[in-house]
Amino acid sequence: MPAISQLGDLDPALAEAVRIGEGDADIPVIARLNESAVLPEGVRVITRFGDIATLRVKQNRIDELIESNAVSDMEASRSLRRMDDAEHDFQPEFCEAPYDTEDMPLIEDELSEESSREYTRRPPAVTATGQGCVVGVLDWGLDFAFPSFRHADGRTRIEALWDQRGDAASDSNNRWGYGRILDRAAINRALENNDPYDMLDYYPSDADSRSKDSGEWQGSHGTHVMDIAAGNGNGGGMSGVAPGADLVFVHLSRTADVLSLENLGDSASVLEAIDFVFSIAGDRPCVINMSVGAHGGPHDGMTLVEQGIDRAVWLNKGKAIINSAGNYFTARAHAQGRLKTGQQTVLEFNVPENDPTPSELEVYYENTDHFIVSVKDGEGNTMCTAVPGEDCALMHDGVEVGHLYHRLRQAGSGDRHIDLFLQRHAPGGTWQLQLQAEQVEDGRFHAWIERDRGPRPSFISQDVSTSTTTGTICNSKFSITVGAYDPFLTEHPIGRFSSAGPTRDGRIKPEIVAPGVHIMAARSAPPGSQPAARYTSKNGTSMAAPHVTGTIAVMFEAAVRPLEISDTRALLFASLDSGSLHTGDLPIQDLHRLGYGYLNIASAEQVAREWRETDDVQGDSVNASSPGSASSPVAETQPETSRPLVLRPHEVLADSSGIAAQGELNESLFQAISSLLPSSSPQIVRLALSLLDQPDNKQDQDKQESYNQLQEWLQSAEDAEQPYETGV
Numbered sequence: 001m002p003a004i005s006q007l008g009d010l011d012p013a014l015a016e017a018v019r020i021g022e023g024d025a026d027i028p029v030i031a032r033l034n035e036s037a038v039l040p041e042g043v044r045v046i047t048r049f050g051d052i053a054t055l056r057v058k059q060n061r062i063d064e065l066i067e068s069n070a071v072s073d074m075e076a077s078r079s080l081r082r083m084d085d086a087e088h089d090f091q092p093e094f095c096e097a098p099y100d101t102e103d104m105p106l107i108e109d110e111l112s113e114e115s116s117r118e119y120t121r122r123p124p125a126v127t128a129t130g131q132g133c134v135v136g137v138l139d140w141g142l143d144f145a146f147p148s149f150r151h152a153d154g155r156t157r158i159e160a161l162w163d164q165r166g167d168a169a170s171d172s173n174n175r176w177g178y179g180r181i182l183d184r185a186a187i188n189r190a191l192e193n194n195d196p197y198d199m200l201d202y203y204p205s206d207a208d209s210r211s212k213d214s215g216e217w218q219g220s221h222g223t224h225v226m227d228i229a230a231g232n233g234n235g236g237g238m239s240g241v242a243p244g245a246d247l248v249f250v251h252l253s254r255t256a257d258v259l260s261l262e263n264l265g266d267s268a269s270v271l272e273a274i275d276f277v278f279s280i281a282g283d284r285p286c287v288i289n290m291s292v293g294a295h296g297g298p299h300d301g302m303t304l305v306e307q308g309i310d311r312a313v314w315l316n317k318g319k320a321i322i323n324s325a326g327n328y329f330t331a332r333a334h335a336q337g338r339l340k341t342g343q344q345t346v347l348e349f350n351v352p353e354n355d356p357t358p359s360e361l362e363v364y365y366e367n368t369d370h371f372i373v374s375v376k377d378g379e380g381n382t383m384c385t386a387v388p389g390e391d392c393a394l395m396h397d398g399v400e401v402g403h404l405y406h407r408l409r410q411a412g413s414g415d416r417h418i419d420l421f422l423q424r425h426a427p428g429g430t431w432q433l434q435l436q437a438e439q440v441e442d443g444r445f446h447a448w449i450e451r452d453r454g455p456r457p458s459f460i461s462q463d464v465s466t467s468t469t470t471g472t473i474c475n476s477k478f479s480i481t482v483g484a485y486d487p488f489l490t491e492h493p494i495g496r497f498s499s500a501g502p503t504r505d506g507r508i509k510p511e512i513v514a515p516g517v518h519i520m521a522a523r524s525a526p527p528g529s530q531p532a533a534r535y536t537s538k539n540g541t542s543m544a545a546p547h548v549t550g551t552i553a554v555m556f557e558a559a560v561r562p563l564e565i566s567d568t569r570a571l572l573f574a575s576l577d578s579g580s581l582h583t584g585d586l587p588i589q590d591l592h593r594l595g596y597g598y599l600n601i602a603s604a605e606q607v608a609r610e611w612r613e614t615d616d617v618q619g620d621s622v623n624a625s626s627p628g629s630a631s632s633p634v635a636e637t638q639p640e641t642s643r644p645l646v647l648r649p650h651e652v653l654a655d656s657s658g659i660a661a662q663g664e665l666n667e668s669l670f671q672a673i674s675s676l677l678p679s680s681s682p683q684i685v686r687l688a689l690s691l692l693d694q695p696d697n698k699q700d701q702d703k704q705e706s707y708n709q710l711q712e713w714l715q716s717a718e719d720a721e722q723p724y725e726t727g728v
Contacts, residue, residue, distance in 0.1 A: 011410075012419035030268055033072075034069060038068075042061055056177075078472065079294065080294055080473070121228065122238075122241050128605055133284060134247075135287055135288075136274075137222060137546070138274070138277075138288060139226075139252065140251055142158075142161060144202070156188055157246065160280050161249045161250075162249070164179035205220070205525060205529075208526065219538075228241070235535075240521075241553070248280050252269055274288060278316055285557075293474060295333055296450040297472040306476035307412065313479070317563070322545050322548050323474035324542050326470050326499035327497040334469050337445060339443045340440055342437065348459070350460055351378065355455045356424055357454035358452070360449070361450070362418065364415050366415055366444065372435075376432040388408050389408045413505075418433075468500065468503065468592075480512065480552075481511055485498075485598065494590045494593045498513070498593055501592040508592075513599065515544060516541055516542075519543040552568065555604050558605045572604055572607075576598060579598050
């Protein structure tokens with residue numbers, strides 16, 4: 001592949017890092033490495049999954065790396081945030097253990113006669129506990145002394161805790177080169193002390209914050225998430241979904257303070273954290289929860305970090321990664337539209353006065369189109385105009401207050417990319433970004449405003465859209481993205497904050513919804529407090545994702561042998577409850593928020609167990625073995641005919657980028673097979689079609705021919721032995 005210098009212009013975020021960084025500062029980047037290429041001297045590879053790698057390069061040597069033939073694509077490491085915006089919509093609840101879920105208070109505006117209090121994190125029918133599996137959580141603040149993360153004898157269940165903050169000790173065996181790795185022995189020694197936090201020099205309260213309304217400490221995000229996924233209930237609270245799993249935690253931190261002063265991790269530190277967790281897990285099945293993200297990016301799964309996530313699970317059998325979808329449904333942070341040649345549109349967005357944080361607005365459109373972009377400030381002054389391939393400074397009273405990049409080619413997809421950066425304290429008011437369509441073949445555009453921890457801009461134009469509002473890093477092909485629903489209302493409505501799909505390239509995201517409203521789980525010790533069983537309720541897709549994370553651990557135990565990620569996804573999706581998708585009662589605004597359906601933990605375990613038993617009947621030459629234990633063949637107990645049909649990625653017809661988009665399944669075939677099914681919902685039709693065993697009416701020759709045609713395509717795809725749209 002050609003070098004970056006031959007492919008177009010630099011990633012705008014990387015250009016900003018170079019422009020404002022210091023010459024000898026290490027810049028973290030994510031790159032696609034060319035085969036057999038040699039990196040320039042001084043460039044370090046930190047983590048690598050296939051051809052995707054995280055690198056460290058000095059700011060003053062970026063040009064040298066760009067000019068080399070070592071990399072074909074490169075992007076800056078982007079800062080991430082915890083997915084906790086939804087919590088600002090509700091008043092948190094606090095209590096000391098033990099508590100009774102039957103008496104758990106709910107928010108008044110959510111109560112009605114239709115309320116249901118049947119929510120149980122781990123249904124009684126579930127027997128697997130995740131034993132022999134590793135649950136990893138990438139987040140902020142783990143109360144390692146909390147009872148749910150300890151065995152009955154007080155010893156820790158945590159195998160390792162990587163605190164990414166700070167430099168690595170000189171004598172450390174930390175190959176990632178930063179932070180502190182705290183192993184099981186160190187944690188157990190700390191637990192024997194009266195003040196374990198001081199003994200370990202790790203304080204979960206560092207990641208705590210006070211409620212804006214009550215002033216109460218809310219508890220660290222990571223503690224709450226870990227308890228939902230895999231707490232064992234030793235503190236008197238509700239058990240997590242996978243209480244028998246081994247635990248690994250990574251306290252995320254930025255690899256460099258270049259684009260943001262927030263020390264909450266970035267896309268490079270996430271890939272390196274995945275590498276760390278998988279290295280601790282070794283050959284054991286492992287599932288990682290990432291209730292983190294941001295809101296910018298192309299939302300097509302083609303960022304290099306998302307491609308790295310795909311490589312990580314595709315190349316490592318028995319591994320899975322779960323993402324929260326985001327809480328941006330009502331954030332007014334996405335706009336979209338479609339232009340014809342000669343048309344223009346104006347995206348108006350409000351810039352807060354005296355905003356102490358930098359801001360960013362991005363636009364993506366097809367590389368076959370040619371737009372001209374102009375920016376006007378709150379006073380109507382044209383600050384900058386750029387055609388593809390140009391960039392320019394935004395000047396106000398002789399001072400640069402921002403920078404505009406109009407990129408020819410975005411890494412991954414190759415689409416056009418407009419990126420507007422506003423510096424801290426940029427002039428407030430109603431700004432305008434004007435798009436003029438000079439030449440159009442497609443005409444569609446999408447724009448996103450990045451979220452930050454301070455005041456943030458928001459769109460006020462007619463082009464605001466609640467669709468395609470998922471987070472930055474949750475749109476990859478093989479990660480599982482989770483939205484939130486309210487388990488305390490009979491109809492199980494989608495949480496009003498829960499982000500919507502589809503992805504910009506038309507795939508279903510989120511794929512699944514799980515409980516994410518009023519979820520009571522572990523609350524970390526407030527500053528200056530000793531360990532105790534405290535609980536708090538939180539809301540958000542952050543709380544929904546760990547329900548699925550724990551479920552995957554349960555499935556891994558039930559399946560016995562490590563599953564390919566394609567099989568893991570297909571088994572999980574086959575087990576879901578369709579809910580209002582099947583009845584036709586789905587609110588139109590939720591069409592792209594429900595995915596394939598509601599999490600059903602007991603069904604997921606059962607499907608995985610049946611897959612194991614019927615897989616053995618086929619005469620697989622590999623003996624089944626319990627995760628983390630010696631090989632132990634499983635009895636052949638079911639006939640081949642009872643095997644559930646589970647499809648690999650290229651067989652999935654459940655989204656608009658499936659077979660139909662590849663031209664292999666024409667519309668008439670789709671309509672013919674659709675007529676066999678009872679549901680009129682396209683999502684359910686496609687999902688049912690993907691699991692179809694045989695036509696209901698074999699006497700119908702046309703339908704039989706259609707079915708045969710489908711089977712032939714699936715067989716040819718299977719023979720090709722290539723993953724569906726992976727890019728791997």
